[in-house]
Amino acid sequence: MTDHTPPANALPINFIRARIDEDCAHQTYGDRVATRFPPEPNGFLHFGHAKSIFLNYGIAADYRAECPGSYCNLRLDDTNPTKENTEFVDSIREDVAWLGFDSSGREFYASDYFERLYHCAERLIEAGLAYVDSQDAESMRLNRGTLTEPGIDSPFRNRSIDENLDLFRRMRAGEFPDGTHILRAKIDMASGNINLRDPAIYRIRHAHHHRTGDGWCIYPMYDYAHCVSDAIEGITHSLCTLEFADHRPLYDWFLDRLAELGEFTRPLPQQIEFSRLNLTYVVLSKRKLIQLVTGGHVDGWDDPRLPTLKGARRRGYTPEGFKLFTDRIGISKSDSLIDFTVLEDCMREVLNESAERRVAILDPIKLVLTNFPADHRERCLAPNHPHHPELGTREIFLTRELWIERDDFMAEPVKGFFRLSPGKEVRLRYGFIIQCTGFTADEQGRVLEVQATFDPDTKSGTPGSESRKVKGNIHWLSTADAIPADIRLYDRLFTHPAPGARREGDAPDLERDFLEDINPDSRQTLRGMVEPALATCPPERRYQFERQGYFVADRVDHQPGQRPVFNRTVTLRDTWQKS
Structure with missing residues (x-):
């Protein structure tokens, strides 16, 4: 053959x-x-x-x-x-x-x-x-x-x-x-x-x-x-x-x-x-891009939501991701519309392979381990990249008081929720199994603090870690070590795949303004907590924030001696398929 x-x-x-x-x-x-x-x-x-x-x-x-x-x-x-x-x-x-x-x-x-x-x-x-x-x-x-x-x-x-x-x-x-x-x-x-x-x-x-x-x-x-x-x-x-x-x-x-x-x-x-490049959820017309900038709908030509290469670089997109994207869509003689997901998937593939891992808490609430010694710091080892052991490990320290994600706790858990709730057990990633014993909330019911106990015989990497299995696994940071950071969550600039296009049922003579399709939630800024080493990382350094997505230190606002600023490049998986 x-x-x-x-x-x-x-x-x-x-x-x-x-x-x-x-x-x-x-x-x-x-x-x-x-x-x-x-x-x-x-x-x-x-x-x-x-x-x-x-x-x-x-x-x-x-x-x-x-x-x-x-x-x-x-x-x-x-x-x-x-x-x-x-x-x-x-x-x-x-x-x-x-x-x-x-x-x-x-x-x-x-x-x-x-x-x-x-x-x-x-x-x-x-x-x-x-x-x-x-x-x-x-x-x-x-x-x-x-x-x-x-x-x-x-x-x-x-x-x-x-x-x-x-x-x-x-x-x-x-x-x-x-x-x-x-x-x-x-x-x-x-x-x-x-x-x-x-x-x-x-x-x-x-x-x-x-x-x-x-x-x-x-x-x-x-x-x-x-x-x-x-x-x-x-x-x-x-x-x-x-x-x-x-x-x-x-x-x-x-x-x-x-x-x-x-x-x-x-x-x-x-x-x-x-054929030229045509992408969903994007406008590449110079006239429309100028409208977006001069009209104040974005913050300049390097806004991470814009499809400019300046914006892409600031968002954390990589040259390797663009190369993979151009190879994947190929060259043809006929125009076609490429789904924006293809570009995002290419960026994910490249970043999954190249970006070191770090822990960041985007919406923190306090977790107190009531049986953990108040003056003790437990050394835990976390791999810098799970697929590249040659990149080594880093130390993170577990203490009595921790930050965890607000979404990782529910006072009244829904079916299928395997993270922390009263009486439930989860594993602290790289640490111990803990059991929730209670929580404190304000008058409006907003959770302020969660209490739990830890099992000292279940630390990750020790023989005791296999003694008990739990379904939930949450990330954390010590309140003593974590530093505050501005976390910018960027999403697609438009809510419609063809901004400004006529919709079914529109009058034949209706001309839609593409600005009407701007996504009001295309950028959110959170005050999060990050590992202390991230305060001194250089601008444009890219990471996977575990369980969160891929982020980059902003090339303009992330400066030594100031509050760290990170931009979300892309989520861990596509969140638009069902929208």
Whole structure:
């Protein structure tokens, strides 16, 4: 029988890699596979960008053994000076590095190529393939046509080459105000693809650029700058999301014409589209994210509830979790909606393996062991990780007075409740079996203190621990050792899987506001108690709080000498399946 099991080191199979494999087999681009991650520095990266980063950088890295000239460029598409700034540039660079990729030495900007882009535009004019249009924006929009009607030629479409060159050079010189002229490609105003109806190449914009200052007052349009930048950088496979599929003929047109004019040599870069990331309970629209931030619905761009990489990092999500997630959802040619649970499960898998364990009491009530010596401290050993004994153990001390979780006690237990209640026995994790003997409550019935006795012959790790079996097992901290901490419980920002989507029964003309679906309980802050060592752990250190979930020391507010602050990354198990 033939074994069809792929080797352990086999690369993931998808249509993009199949195309690249074919190009490598035919040596289409020699010894290189060159990709790029080209964000515009006009905002903060989000979960969808993580997918693109792992795809582009991952492909270049995976093919480097076979094609040693392979690389991935970080290219900042900074062609719109009114919306871009160095804060976004720095943030993008930091996020790429956080995900594990080194962009140093391969960081480029579209603005690096402004002179070359301008030169290529002049070549198109000289070849009769571009012209300066002086229509106003409204006339241009009306003359463009519709999906069912062809466009109408601009009255300036047949300007002479000399007049077009003169106007274009004067545009660059700053002689005209914004909106007076634009440079357009001369393709086909009757094309069924609207993107080919004489698209704009350059527009006038008197604005200060974060890198070139006031050196330019005309800026290239994305469709033009993107493909030419790919060619300048020697990109082989330009990976884009599906909304750019209709732009591919224009991508090819620009490069084919410039190759014919001798500006570039073949083979040229090829654009390949893949589906963008769509997640339930999340909005990735830049416009909506801006609304959430500027409207005060979240606390800035690094709010742990936002799907930005800054927010994900602060929440305790890991680069390894994002890598597992992108591998698990794969690459496809059709859009699909991914359940947010898939991302959470990936984070759980990674954190379960990597996060050391600690004890935290989120809603503490006092437990008094009435027969425990008042001045005694019983040393108990707890493993730092149950699956990694090489990580060792830590000491926690059991004393007469302890903190336990309020949920671990019920004065009148319901059926199936196996934790502490009057007369019931439970085991203190890593400690002794105890029996509840009573409790104290206030006038409203709120429990203030629980009393119990302990059996000194039942300590965990001793022969006596097997002498009696109990169903309940609760965690605890000594009141003498535990320190107070702020525990932030983060949950999904929206209560509906498709925020803003119409519901069954809504009127046909109803437009829902996605802000109406904000989860009012997406963040709760508790005053809890934690192990003393957690006071000095560094920011961004991740832990599993036993029986509670996965938490991270906040990278902003968790500071030495101050009250510790921990953010819940994800619960131990999915709590939304039945909601």
